[in-house]
Amino acid sequence: MLQDTTTSRMKPAVALEGISKSFPGVRALSDVSLSLYPGSVTALVGENGAGKSTLVKILTGIYQPDEGTIRVDGAETRFPTANSAAKAGVTAIHQETVLFDELSVAENIFIGHAPRNGLGLIDWKKMNADARALLSRVGADLDPSIRLRDLGIANKHLVAIARALSIDARVVIMDEPTAALSHKEIHELYELVDRLKADGKAILFISHKFDEIFRIADRYTVFRDGRMVGEGLISETTQDDLVRQMVGRDVGQVFPKQEVAIGEPVLTVSGYRHPTEFEDINFELRRGEILGFYGLVGAGRSEFMQSLIGITKPSAGAIRLDGHVKVIRSPAEAIEAGIVYVPEERGRQGAIIGLPIFQNVTLPSLSRTSRAGFLRMAEEFALAREYTARLDLRAASLDQDVGTLSGGNQQKVVIAKWLATRPKVIILDEPTKGIDIGSKAAVHAFMSELAASGLSVIMVSSEIPEIMGMADRVIVMREGRIAGRFERADLTAEKLVRAAAGIQEAA
Amino acid sequence: MADVQTIARHIPDRLESRGARLIKSWETLLVAVALAIFLVNSFASPYFLDPWNLSDATFNFTEKAMIAFAMALVIISGEIDLSVASIIALTSTVMGYAVQLGFDTPALVMIGLATGLLCGAFNGLLVTGLGLPSIVVTIGTMSLFRGLSFLILGDQAFTGYPASFSWFGQGYVWWVFSFEFCLFVLLAVIYGVVLHKTNFGRAVYAIGNNQTAALFSGVRVGRVKFVLFLLTGLMAAIASICLTARLGSTRPSIALGWELEVVTMVVLGGVNILGGSGTIPGVVLAALIMGMVTFGFGLLNVPGIVMSIFIGLLLISVIALPILYRRFRGRRSH
Secondary structure (H helix, E strand, C coil): CCCCCCCCCCCCCEEEEEEEEEECCEEEEEEEEEEECCCEEEEEECCCCCCHHHHHHHHCCCCCCCEEEEEECCEEECCCCHHHHHHCCEEEECCCCCCCCCCEHHHHHHCCCCCECCCCCECHHHHHHHHHHHHHHCCCCCCCCCEHHHCCHHHHHHHHHHHHHHCCCCEEEEECCCCCCCHHHHHHHHHHHHHHHHCCCEEEEECCCHHHHHHHCCEEEEEECCEEEEEEEHHHCCHHHHHHHHHCCCCCCCCCCCCCCCCCEEEEEEEEECCCCCCCEEEEEECCCEEEEEECCCCCHHHHHHHHCCCCCCCEEEEEECCEEECCCCHHHHHHHCEEEECCCHHHHHCCCCCEHHHHHHHHHHHHHEECCEECHHHHHHHHHHHHHHCCCCCCCCCCEHHHCCHHHHHHHHHHHHHCCCCCEEEEECCCCCCCHHHHHHHHHHHHHHHHCCCEEEEECCCHHHHHHHCCEEEEEECCEEEEEEECCCCCHHHHHHHHHCCCCCC | CCCCCCCCCCCCCCCCCHHHHHHHCHHHHHHHHHHHHHHHHHHHCCCCCCHHHHHHHHCCCHHHHHHHHHHHHHHHCCCCCCCHHHHHHHHHHHHHHHHHCCCCHHHHHHHHHHHHHHHHHHHHHHHHHCCCCHHHHHHHHHHHHHHHHHHHHCCCCECCCCHHHHHHHHCEEECCEEHHHHHHHHHHHHHHHHHHHEHHHHHHHHHHHCHHHHHHCCCCHHHHHHHHHHHHHHHHHHHHHHHHHHHCCECCCCCCCHHHHHHHHHHHCCCCCCCCCCCHHHHHHHHHHHHHHHHHHHHCCCCHHHHHHHHHHHHHHHHHHHHHHHHHHHHHHC
16 A cells, blocks of 8 residues: 655656636636646645645636636546545545534544445444544544544544545645644644555645745745746755745835835834733834735734724733823724724625625724714715715716625725724725735735825734735734844845844844 | 825715615515405405594504514514513503502503513513513513412402503593503603614614624613513503403403514514514504404404414514525526
8 A cells, every 4th residue: 555655757647737717807827737646745835825725726626717727647637626626536624624523533533434234324334444544544543432522633634634545635725724734733633644645645735934845845836926946955955944935026116116215103002912822912103104014814903903993802901192001992992092993804894794885994983973862864964975976986876785795895895984083093904915916906005005194004914915915014923922123224025024023133 | 196186086975865665675665465454354344444444443553562662672672572472461460469558540551661661670670780682581481470469469360450450452532542541652752762762872873783883882781681671561551551441350361472563563573583674653553453453353253263373373474485586596697
């Protein structure tokens, strides 16, 4: 059963050739090729938005490529459905496993292909015995009859892997499998990957963490902006080299950043901490400044920003606004104080779908457009018109349901809503996530104008070009702490990636 | 890049005129239905058009409609209060108990209103303070409040309300216009203004459409919801005063099953049972329709159980029809 992993002229188990995939307004992948070899771990690295998850979805039959071919053992195939990819032996283990909490471990492993007895009913005895055997192969000593919900995340991963083995998967895709694991669990996962490798599985390993890539991967492939920009053997590369390939591009030229005289401190945050999300956050934000917050997904940036406006309560810490200590316990108090937050999840936290555009814009400013608690529609329309015009909103009428707008225009309504409160500090959380290029440019131009007009801007972003192009200063967060501070002058993409991933400075 | 002059395109405030919207609205449909029932009733019975008969007919809906106004706000905000009928029972019982202790009308009214507010505050605290789903909380308090009423009363009835108290249920302000009907009109205006013309009303719509985004936008979601439950408690108390005064006695089974009729009235009035939309004029029209149907059935000697069946079918159809209509439209556009 064991295959010779030292053979250099091995045939790939799965090969993608010349794959392209476009979505409206975005070219997610262009002419990408990737080969996965039996008994070998290939690390896929790239920034957020480089096209990694699109590739995984093509490999698992969720998306269909526009161009290119997929070969399994050299034969051209198509994966029209997720099931067909599974039948061909390709399986994915996601950051959050897609399993059934209410079913037993054995049922989760064998769902869809449970062993049957002579009557066509599920053969529980055989299923539990087979499950136990599979679990022991992945080094998990679990009772197959217990409910999945009673397991921790690490054990759930093991069940997912056992399931992958049960369908005789030959290609295992692991999408940031260690994101939610503890140190000990991560170590166990490494051992498991080694065992899968020894079993001759081809493994695609997606991770932002360089230490684990160098620990377990044999090969690497680098994606940038939907293209493959490099591949090779891990043993022949360095962390520096990989970082350079990930970010190597010209940044800054497309961003309309204006030079603004930075003024006095407006917001001072000291000693902010939270039991689980972040700790020891200290910084100063000045008038006219755009302060970037960079970090990997889950670094605690959004949680911290939401604590500034009173959504999550910090366990300690103080803020000063224009030199005065302020206590903010609710978004209403934050708006009053002049701190507003444009959330990342536009559909859930930002836009109120079902209400017309003008009512969305005026909601936090109603005290200004009303008299003694009574609405004044004419003033509402005037305010909504003023701010939506500044953002160049495209809409049929201000009375239109905001849900009928495109994502980019919804974002303009949400930003207009917050600007209409005339804040001192505006926090933009991933302001251009998931919006088209045109709206992106409008948002960037506008952000720059805001800073020039004397507002202080905090921009949370996971996109390096955006951070490099727009920010005067950058704070990098990692695992809830500030991992680095950079001035615009000495900002490089490499430094950002290093700080966010926790790589030590080379020499 | 910098010298490109962006020409601000003009976006109109509204595309449709108010008249065009009104014609397409649910309320217009309700007006048509109300007129049709009015015509059918006036042909079916020669007694229907008599002013005093019509005045009597209003008692079929005024008390329920008062609660329906507050319930409309609760449902628009995405919650529900099923304990209203039990609040009526408990309020009536407490007032009856106070009568035995010798309290007079002004004190009875105060005690009644305070009981309703306390019940509403209890619901509100459980929903906003503990974050429990309102449907579960108010099913619980529905049993609790009526249970307390049974505990105090057993199977007897409180009577002996002062003569001046009966005016709230039997008095007339002018000619055929009863105190209850005038109160109904006044409350309709107040609730209409609160929901459609104030910041508070806007907050109710915002919460019903997207509670999280409303919170992020500075709406004090907990406070608004608490006030809404206070209001349903208060309105149930007012309805209880009217009903108790009209009947002249309190039994623990008073207003049994009213919560369903109130919810039906609200939903028939065009309020989305899932929250987010609806109007007070719609609820007023629904109240008139349900009142006239009940009255019409009465004139035709239709037994009460048929009325119950009718209410059940009405509730299901007014919830199902808009959903089926949307699904039908969605399928056609594909």
